[in-house]
Amino acid sequence: YKFKLKPNRTQLSWLRRVGGCNRFIYNYYLGKDKVESYSTWSKDLTKLKKDLPWLKDTPSQTLQQNVKDLHGAWDKFFKKQNGKPKFKCKAKANDSFRFPCPRQFKVEEDKVCLPKLGWVRFWKSRDVDGQLRSITIKQESDGWYIIILTKQEIEVTAQGYSPIGL
Numbered sequence: 001y002k003f004k005l006k007p008n009r010t011q012l013s014w015l016r017r018v019g020g021c022n023r024f025i026y027n028y029y030l031g032k033d034k035v036e037s038y039s040t041w042s043k044d045l046t047k048l049k050k051d052l053p054w055l056k057d058t059p060s061q062t063l064q065q066n067v068k069d070l071h072g073a074w075d076k077f078f079k080k081q082n083g084k085p086k087f088k089c090k091a092k093a094n095d096s097f098r099f100p101c102p103r104q105f106k107v108e109e110d111k112v113c114l115p116k117l118g119w120v121r122f123w124k125s126r127d128v129d130g131q132l133r134s135i136t137i138k139q140e141s142d143g144w145y146i147i148i149l150t151k152q153e154i155e156v157t158a159q160g161y162s163p164i165g166l
Helices: 011-028 040-053 053-057 060-078
Strands: 002-006 094-100 104-109 111-114 118-122 131-138 143-151
Touching: 002 104, 011 040, 011 053, 011 094, 011 131, 040 053, 040 060, 060 094
Parallel strands: none
Antiparallel strands: 002 118, 002 143, 094 131, 104 111, 111 118, 131 143
């Protein structure tokens, strides 16, 4: 499910700041001389948050998920499934960050509660069915969007097929 967010000025500033922090972390670890394990980078991230106080306003889950995504991109590159990961730039206005655990957020009616931000309204065009899995906040050219991932049970019905031919 994808819906457009309706943030106020304070929330918009927070979204931009968190997007920038996530972009910084991604580029920081992409610029490292060697690719290390995810657990090593995760421990280093904890130290980095202590050294850079402006990272404390960003939910740690989104930063950790960003490091995990970069590590996955390197894995795919070394398995020759994808090209080399590229640096993210501010000018393209495509910041995004993900909350991977459903305990970190709430979705009620036409609003979502995000850690360290609170309730943000969104344009709800349809009902969200299924069990919440994760949400991604993404900036596009016309604003910020929320992408909600759910798990649903889908019924498979047997359809009668008629033979083709004579």
